[in-house]
Amino acid sequence: MSNSLAWLVGRGVFNPDASFVGKIIAARMGTQNRPTLLTQTSDNSAIEIDWGSVAGGKDILVVKPGFDSAKATKVALPLTDSARAGWDVGSIPTTTQAQRGEPPTCPTCGNKASWIGEYGRWFCRTERKYL
Numbered sequence: 001m002s003n004s005l006a007w008l009v010g011r012g013v014f015n016p017d018a019s020f021v022g023k024i025i026a027a028r029m030g031t032q033n034r035p036t037l038l039t040q041t042s043d044n045s046a047i048e049i050d051w052g053s054v055a056g057g058k059d060i061l062v063v064k065p066g067f068d069s070a071k072a073t074k075v076a077l078p079l080t081d082s083a084r085a086g087w088d089v090g091s092i093p094t095t096t097q098a099q100r101g102e103p104p105t106c107p108t109c110g111n112k113a114s115w116i117g118e119y120g121r122w123f124c125r126t127e128r129k130y131l
Helices: 095-100
Strands: 012-014 020-029 035-040 046-050 054-057 060-063 114-116 121-124
Touching: 020 046
Parallel strands: 012 060
Antiparallel strands: 012 020, 020 035, 035 046, 054 060, 114 121
8 A cells, every 4th residue: 555545544434423433444546546445344344435525534534424334335344355456455364364264464563463253353462453
């Protein structure tokens, strides 16, 4: 992923009323040279959020009033190998990794992550953060 988008991965996305939408797990350049954010929601599914729906933010992102996650493009997780094309998916395991149980590496420290089944997410014990 280009350095200009790397800061987005791991950020929380919230509605203007402070309700949680999800966590950004990948980004890619979309239409009109604007980022599209792959955001994992609390039900372990994912949606695409176009940058035009983002009101602003830095440590977190806030979507514009009227954003409806139910109308966003849905993306099935884990991503199939063909669905990974075009996304820098960082910590999302490939289909092969998921089948073999191979953990991804942490993009920060490079250590293998641990699967936390209760939350359905990979966790880096060294960095003490979810990937």
